[in-house]
Amino acid sequence: MNKIVLITGATSGFGAACADKFAAAGYDVIATGRRGERLDETKAMLEKKYGIRVLPLTFDVRNKTAVFKSISALTQDWQGIDVLINNAGLALGRDYFEEASMDDWETMIDTNVKGLLYVSRAVLPYMTSRGKGLIINLGSTAGKEVYEKGNVYCASKFSVVALSQAMRIDLLRHNIKVTCINPGAAETEFSLVRFKGDASTAAQVYSGITPLSAGDVADVIYYTTTLPAHVCINDLVLTCTQQANSMYFYKR
Numbered sequence: 001m002n003k004i005v006l007i008t009g010a011t012s013g014f015g016a017a018c019a020d021k022f023a024a025a026g027y028d029v030i031a032t033g034r035r036g037e038r039l040d041e042t043k044a045m046l047e048k049k050y051g052i053r054v055l056p057l058t059f060d061v062r063n064k065t066a067v068f069k070s071i072s073a074l075t076q077d078w079q080g081i082d083v084l085i086n087n088a089g090l091a092l093g094r095d096y097f098e099e100a101s102m103d104d105w106e107t108m109i110d111t112n113v114k115g116l117l118y119v120s121r122a123v124l125p126y127m128t129s130r131g132k133g134l135i136i137n138l139g140s141t142a143g144k145e146v147y148e149k150g151n152v153y154c155a156s157k158f159s160v161v162a163l164s165q166a167m168r169i170d171l172l173r174h175n176i177k178v179t180c181i182n183p184g185a186a187e188t189e190f191s192l193v194r195f196k197g198d199a200s201t202a203a204q205v206y207s208g209i210t211p212l213s214a215g216d217v218a219d220v221i222y223y224t225t226t227l228p229a230h231v232c233i234n235d236l237v238l239t240c241t242q243q244a245n246s247m248y249f250y251k252r
Helices: 013-024 036-050 065-070 102-128 151-170 190-194 199-205 214-224
Strands: 004-007 027-035 054-058 080-084 133-136 176-183 237-238
Touching: 004 013, 013 027, 013 036, 013 080, 027 036, 054 065, 065 102, 080 102, 102 133, 102 151, 102 176, 133 151, 133 214, 151 237, 176 214, 190 199, 190 214, 190 237, 214 237
Parallel strands: 004 027, 004 080, 027 054, 080 133, 133 176, 176 237
Antiparallel strands: none
């Protein structure tokens, strides 16, 4: 019987790359996201390409009721979740604190922090009942050092790092691993979303560097699942060679 991975935000970026990586490794995939059509396309593509099962679940992680309704309704053949990847997240705007949109703040907090909490709590009963599992939370280098105009996005990712540490401690008694993966600059839809469709400004983020790809990050995420049962990577930071942390780049 195949192992099962549940991936939030599986329709693009790191989530889509993880769905492909884990499916290629023989995992059955529970793919969640807000865009039902994309999830259906993902299901058709992965099942045809790898011969595994895909269960698409359409919901917004910000909606607590929808999260718990969807995940609690999993049939028995989908309940044995081995890996949860809390990938859904976003940045909105890059503005000085006193000029930033409070609506953007709330969307980031609701998605990056509260969404992670909702999904984790909904999935955990399936792991605690079996006495095993791995939760992978997507943090960021922005959760390690605060940068100018990063304010609430950075705060949300600092929260992910802190929550990952707290979950690791509290879930020790259930034999559940928790890993926080903190990528640096990666060329996905991230900057296009952050700058609200401004493709020119988004492209400037990666100008002069060879950034991480979604596949690079998915490879590292998958690696953390291949370790012996007694080994857990608690916290991992990865950047491209031209980036040292959330602030320092060498651009050619």
